[in-house]
Amino acid sequence: MAGNEVNILRAFYEGVAGLASAYRITLKHLFRKPITEQYPEYKRPLPARSRARIILTRDADGDERCVACFLCSAVCPVSCISMESGEREDGRRYAQWFRINFARCIYCGFCEEACPTLAIQLTPDFEFCQRDILKLVYEKEDLLVDHGGKNAEYDFYKHAGVAVKGDKGTHYQEAAPVNIKTNLP
């Protein structure tokens, strides 16, 4: 019997305390400075890794990074990336054209993860909706920016080992080319 009475008393106390604490918080906030940001008047800086509009970046020399390897288009779960690859005069592999359909893109960031050259990157810029859906189809010239994005220094061709940006043997961690005209060590 006695146990029951104690339980009822505790429940009553908890109920009152709960109500009171809610009122306390409300009261406290009544006298606080508001933290609501007035968008679009105020635009909050987003972390660099936020995922919105996609760009194609350039390496430190200002050359296009993308080598049109088709990895981003392959991994894209909604197939919104398409491109055609070509060979430039200097032997460099590049995208003849590169198209992203942002009307389809779900900003998952898989392309950025797949990209071996760090060319494709998502940026925090999310404000680019359009009434005309065709305007959301971005071509290479719309995507290409003139900076290195999040990893400004990385240069794929300095690691790749193909004879672009210097002869064989001149890149990172490479020995001089084998001389095939002699068997001497």
Next chain:
Amino acid sequence: MPRLTIDDIEIEVPHGTKVIDAAERLGIMIPRFCYHRGLGSVGACRMCAVKFLQGPFKGLQMSCMIDAQDGMVISTTDAEALDFRRHVIEWLMLNHPHDCPVCDEGGHCLLQDMTVSGGHGMRRFSGEKRTYRDQYLGELVQHEMNRCIHCYRCVRFYREFAGYRDLGALQIAQKVYFGRLADGPLESPFAGNLVDLCPTGVYTDKPARFRARRWDLERGPSLCIHCSLGCNTVAGARYREVLRQEARLNEEVNGYFICDLGRYGFAYAGHPERPRSPRIGSQAVGWQEAVAVACDRLARLGPRSIACLSSARASVETLGTLKYLSKRVGSDHFVCFYDAAVKFKMGEIVSKLDGRTAVSLRDIEKADLLIGVGADPINAAPMLALAMRQAQRAGAKVVMMDPRPLFLPCDFEHLSVSPELFDVCLSALVKSTFDRERVGKHGEAAVTLYDRMLSCDPLDASVQARLEPLIAVVEGCRRPIIICGSDIAPASSVSFAADVALLMGEVKDQSGVFYVLPGANAYGAALFDAANGSSFESVVQEIEDGAIKALIVAESDPFRYVADRDRLQRALNKLELLLVLDYLPSETVRKAHIFLPTRAIFETRSSFINQEGRLQVAEKIHSPGTPIWQVSNKGHPPRLYGTGICGGEPRAAWRVLQQIAHTLVHSQNEISENDPWPVIGGECAVLARHHQHNGPLHGLRIIPQTSTAAFFDGDLDLQPKQPMDGHLTLLPVVSTFATEELASYSEIIQRVIGSPCAYLHSDDAERCGLLDCDRIRIAVDDGFLEIDLTVSDKMARGFLILPRHSRFEWQKLHCFAQGLPVEKIGNCTP
């Protein structure tokens, strides 16, 4: 047959099966780099290690080096084996570059697969990587030597299998280099196979460089239709254009490989000038209008005034429906061969190829004697040369009778005799093998023929002397095969070859005749064309007489083949209607009054019958349409949206022909609109038997078991004519890349063909005062023809051999069919 256990599953395999193959039969793919069933084992890569638990071998062993034996118990997943293989991958990756994103092998690379599946994700080695400089290997194969893992597949194929010497292994130890002594195009017409074979990206497909990843291609089984062998391929298309072709394994036909003509010839289908819309005159019109006008004009002509022309490159579907159409409109003329002699030979060949005489390329590899009669394998059917080499490697003797300065990638005995002597030489070679009694089993005619063979010996002494030792070889052989061309070989030799093959079958273990035919579907064309008296010559004649007023040309370009082009032009001008259906931007297409665009082999399901009577099907790879880069001019594709595909108008020829037939002769009843086979079956009894509900049977021979044709009926040509004094006999011939019709529209092949070159025997050259490498000038009716000359003493005397090169107007020489007076040849060497 040994029984062994692999991963707890028992299997019985034939003797000599490698453990790696035995596992594959169970669906267990043991990792490998150097092993390739077409090339055999070397044990170079150590990737195929498995654990032998019981039996004659114990412990870690290379599964590609050990034959399956009774009582073996093998584990492919043993921890020790897994660990070993993981290390092998890591060693191989020590020097491998970091270039997968710019490597065309990426996506179908064996090394990539093995690295990923072996779990090697992080590089632990911090030392330097070995590097190599690359070489220029011509326009077809791209070289990137850093990627090599030293499996030796390339040189094993190039040197041992294919028999060419200009690519090999250089340097020593861990610096071994695979390449040529110096930059330069690979000499072998089989070099493209390096692209398929190399398990990494050292050799990649140059014309398709960077164009697509394997996963983006629409791929499917296709066929090569550049020669009569019908090698099997896999075609891969992207953005409405075929980009790559690879060899597809067919044990009976091409094996694991194809030649470069087959691999790179496809570009005709994406030719920038390919006509893609129906046309009346020069006006592009819609399909409905074009067909309606064509039907209307045909209907106004009498039944006997229509002729139909197709060719040996057209599919069975096209040929069958055209034949159907020609019958429906009551036409007397259905022609597939431009040359009456070729047509006659084809008739002979079709009637004499049966279960007893026909042999496949695989049989060639197993033969122990190959006798060539007017066949030039490298130029007319390249994969045949590769099969002959395999036979020769296994000990076969190769004897070639041919006036041309033949080249083969194997040792052979060359009897450089004129085509008129083929019968004589063949008789001399084989006659001692038979005795009259055995021949008698084949009836009167056989005995008569045998007697004729016995009676011949008008050979000049030098040939006789070279034949002598060969006779013993023929007597001793067990599996002889006669390889017979259909181009320069006279009709009598073509039919005699089959007779000899049949007779040899009596006394040998196996024998047969392997014909090389003038086109991918020449056999099919002959099936429809054979029982038909008309020839192209008679069609032209009747057009001139005004009897024929309309010509329907389906996938054929007479201008390419007919010698007297002016006469053809005049005849076509007389026509009231020239209706052309094709997929090439050919001269005939340009002259068409009404043109209807058809689909190339990659754009519709189509069947072809190869030279041994094997029916093969090529599947549709992609829908027709102008390749995107042509529409977009290499920029980004147009931002237009609409229905229909740009340039997607071409229709399968059989659909159009069937529609015309049904519009002209109203009877919509029985025939299906979506299946050409009821119509084809109606036109050709052999094919009727061979099609099932869902199309023809792929890969089966349609030849009869025992042909009812009369063997031994041909007359032997044993009295060769003497050539006219002071004259050279002109011999227009084929040449691997330069003479084939479809390839002449392939921009890739055009990059690699050499300039045309004529051949003359050194004695004749001396008589004419000409030297090797001179440029000669031949006076023809309206001017001169110039061509480079090669002087050779490995050819017959009295011949001027000229290629039917697409850059040489050999047709103009038709006026010298009886012989070219030597004074017409001048020297114009600069």
